[in-house]
Amino acid sequence: MEDKVNNSYDSSAIQVLEGLEAVRKRPGMYIGSTSSKGLHHLVWEIVDNAIDEALAGYCTHIEVTINKDNSITVKDDGRGIPVDIHPKTGKSTVETVYTVLHAGGKFGGGGYKVSGGLHGVGASVVNALSDWLEVKVYKNGKVYYQRYQTGGHPVEDLKVIDSCDVNRTGTTVTFKPDDQIFTETTVYDYDVLKTRLRELAFLNRGLRITLYDDREEPKKDTFCYEGGIREYVEMLNKSKTPIHNTIIDVTGVMDDISLEVALQYNESYNSSIYSFVNNITTPEGGTHEEGVRRALTRVLNKYAVANNYLKDKDSPLTGDDVKEGLTMIISIKHPNPQFEGQTKTKLGNSEVRGIADKIFSEAFERFLLEHPDEAKIIVEKAIVASRARVAAKKAREITRRKGDLDITNFYGKLSDCKSKDASISEIFLVEGDSAGGSAIKGRDSMTQAILPLRGKILNVEKARLDRALSNEEIRTIITAFGTGIGEEFDLSKLRYNKIIIMTDADVDGSHIRVLLLTLFYRFFKPIVEAGHVYAAQPPLFVIKHGKTIKYVLNEQERDEYLKTLAPNTKYEIARMKGLGEMDAEELNETTMDINKRVLRQITIDDAVAADEVFSQLMGEEVAPRREFIENNATYVGNLDI
Numbered sequence: 299m300e301d302k303v304n305n306s307y308d309s310s311a312i313q314v315l316e317g318l319e320a321v322r323k324r325p326g327m328y329i330g331s332t333s334s335k336g337l338h339h340l341v342w343e344i345v346d347n348a349i350d351e352a353l354a355g356y357c358t359h360i361e362v363t364i365n366k367d368n369s370i371t372v373k374d375d376g377r378g379i380p381v382d383i384h385p386k387t388g389k390s391t392v393e394t395v396y397t398v399l400h401a402g403g404k405f406g407g408g409g410y411k412v413s414g415g416l417h418g419v420g421a422s423v424v425n426a427l428s429d430w431l432e433v434k435v436y437k438n439g440k441v442y443y444q445r446y447q448t449g450g451h452p453v454e455d456l457k458v459i460d461s462c463d464v465n466r467t468g469t470t471v472t473f474k475p476d477d478q479i480f481t482e483t484t485v486y487d488y489d490v491l492k493t494r495l496r497e498l499a500f501l502n503r504g505l506r507i508t509l510y511d512d513r514e515e516p517k518k519d520t521f522c523y524e525g526g527i528r529e530y531v532e533m534l535n536k537s538k539t540p541i542h543n544t545i546i547d548v549t550g551v552m553d554d555i556s557l558e559v560a561l562q563y564n565e566s567y568n569s570s571i572y573s574f575v576n577n578i579t580t581p582e583g584g585t586h587e588e589g590v591r592r593a594l595t596r597v598l599n600k601y602a603v604a605n606n607y608l609k610d611k612d613s614p615l616t617g618d619d620v621k622e623g624l625t626m627i628i629s630i631k632h633p634n635p636q637f638e639g640q641t642k643t644k645l646g647n648s649e650v651r652g653i654a655d656k657i658f659s660e661a662f663e664r665f666l667l668e669h670p671d672e673a674k675i676i677v678e679k680a681i682v683a684s685r686a687r688v689a690a691k692k693a694r695e696i697t698r699r700k701g702d703l704d705i706t707n708f709y710g711k712l713s714d715c716k717s718k719d720a721s722i723s724e725i726f727l728v729e730g731d732s733a734g735g736s737a738i739k740g741r742d743s744m745t746q747a748i749l750p751l752r753g754k755i756l757n758v759e760k761a762r763l764d765r766a767l768s769n770e771e772i773r774t775i776i777t778a779f780g781t782g783i784g785e786e787f788d789l790s791k792l793r794y795n796k797i798i799i800m801t802d803a804d805v806d807g808s809h810i811r812v813l814l815l816t817l818f819y820r821f822f823k824p825i826v827e828a829g830h831v832y833a834a835q836p837p838l839f840v841i842k843h844g845k846t847i848k849y850v851l852n853e854q855e856r857d858e859y860l861k862t863l864a865p866n867t868k869y870e871i872a873r874m875k876g877l878g879e880m881d882a883e884e885l886n887e888t889t890m891d892i893n894k895r896v897l898r899q900i901t902i903d904d905a906v907a908a909d910e911v912f913s914q915l916m917g918e919e920v921a922p923r924r925e926f927i928e929n930n931a932t933y934v935g936n937l938d939i
């Protein structure tokens with residue numbers, strides 16, 4: 299009888315050692331690699347078991363210590379690993395967990411393991427890859443102890459080494475990674491442990507995790523977040539500027555799957571979206587992320603349309619639009635996660651998509667209804683992103699067609715110059731058809747091209763950049779320039795040496811100037827920087843005396859000219875008409891003739907100022923926008939171009 303027990307003990311011992319030997323032969327199969335990453339992975343395997351105990355509701359505090367010799371101690375205040383003899387192995391459950399591959403949760407009975415890593419089966423792997431490992435279990439008023447050496451061999455059976463308070467329970471594990479396995483390094487990095495332990499504290503609301511460094515420079519950090527991932531989002535947005543106060547925090551459970559989402563938008567254009575399954579990060583995303591993002595996009599669209607932020611003719615917000623400036627954490631706990639993808643970090647379970655969508659969309663919709671002010675800010679941010687996207691797309695389309703100089707109505711609009719020599723060619727962008735007509739007649743057709751712009755279409759009160767890009771004249775401008783725009787922009791292909799904006803010095807004229815300069819600033823910056831852009835300066839007064847006709851730009855010039863006239867000279871002085879009222883000859887004399895005209899070169903500062911005005915004009919809702927234009931009409935008008 300005794301023999302038999304010994305035999306079975308021996309054979310199971312051999313089996314066990316074979317298992318752990320396999321781990322030592324191919325450690326990469328079990329912990330990924332034997333680099334620094336693998337070294338740290340050992341800690342996560344042990345910590346995961348403690349986290350599972352916290353998820354089961356029994357553990358409130360986990361302590362991790364880097365000891366002087368770079369061994370690691372992980373301590374929890376859970377129930378303690380069971381110490382009774384396990385029926386299948388004939389050994390204590392502690393020893394079974396630490397020496398039998400794939401033991402883990404199966405031996406516990408009841409409940410599932412949801413933690414990451416090897417799903418609770420990692421204890422024996424850590425043991426196999428350690429020089430030595432010691433377990434202490436506090437349970438039943440006793441302290442149980444077992445030590446293993448050289449790759450997981452028990453030194454002796456689990457035994458009681460002390461007594462303790464009956465109320466004290468928990469598990470403490472200390473292990474020293476085997477330097478024959480971890481040949482690159484056996485030195486632990488405090489910050490690596492700190493970052494992940496803090497993340498685990500965020501992901502497990504209320505759990506306290508303390509990290510100690512007992513090496514040369516002792517350190518300590520404690521993490522505990524009653525707000526869970528909501529506080530994670532708060533930390534991530536700390537260095538950014540949130541655009542609304544409330545961090546949206548959603549939790550729910552369906553079919554044994556629990557979901558938690560926290561999010562807040564910030565001013566930036568980037569997004570920080572991190573998703574987790576059972577505390578493991580899923581950088582490749584998966585069905586949990588898909589469900590939440592699908593719901594986010596759908597609910598925001600629905601809200602935007604219902605509240606008139608989006609009109610029927612507007613294109614709907616896309617997933618990318620609602621992602622701009624978004625900081626979001628998604629965390630699910632799943633009893634049976636399936637991972638796929640290149641690095642097996644993408645959740646594949648298809649049932650999760652619908653569950654995540656349902657839980658999130660219901661809560662998010664409620665949030666929007668209950669927080670209309672914040673909802674407005676969020677929706678408007680997404681709409682701005684959407685417009686920028688549409689504008690960028692149009693810009694690309696136009697670029698692709700940049701060679702189409704012979705499109706049917708192109709010459710209908712542009713009266714091009716005969717010369718193909720860019721160095722002597724100029725293009726006038728003229729406000730209004732009637733001034734355009736005079737300019738065509740009054741120009742030097744060899745070197746001067748005329749493009750009339752219809753003022754009312756270019757009303758910047760309505761024209762956002764995307765609409766501006768769908769405007770025929772502006773498309774013609776882009777085509778006429780010949781440079782292409784965006785990534786394909788090529789300054790050397792510019793077809794004109796001078797681009798001359800010719801508008802009246804009134805509010806309408808200034809609107810057009812602002813729009814054109816904004817367009818140039820955003821899509822043709824190098825043209826402005828290279829000094830190719832000018833504003834024509836039509837004179838304000840005409841002075842006639844005898845047979846002389848003198849045009850002057852402003853009051854100051856007028857007064858100075860009058861002083862030069864001989865006393866008693868008879869003269870007539872008149873305020874000039876708008877561009878549209880001048881005939882071809884007048885327009886040529888005053889504004890176009892290269893020997894008589896006055897041009898003002900546009901600098902990049904002018905373009906920046908215009909862009910700022912434009913952004914302000916576009917940033918407000920309709921009523922304030924009108925007010926802004928009215929209040930700033932002089933400023934806009936005085937952009938001084």
Ligand code: 1YM
Binds near residue numbers: 348374
């Ligand atoms: C420092 C590492 O391993 N804590 C830990 C592990 C277990 C339990 C409690 C536990 C689990 C169960 C029941 C159960 C484990 N037990 C097992 C097994 N900390 C650390 N704390 N009672 C205690 O899952 O039912 C594996 S891990 F299999 F023995 F139950």
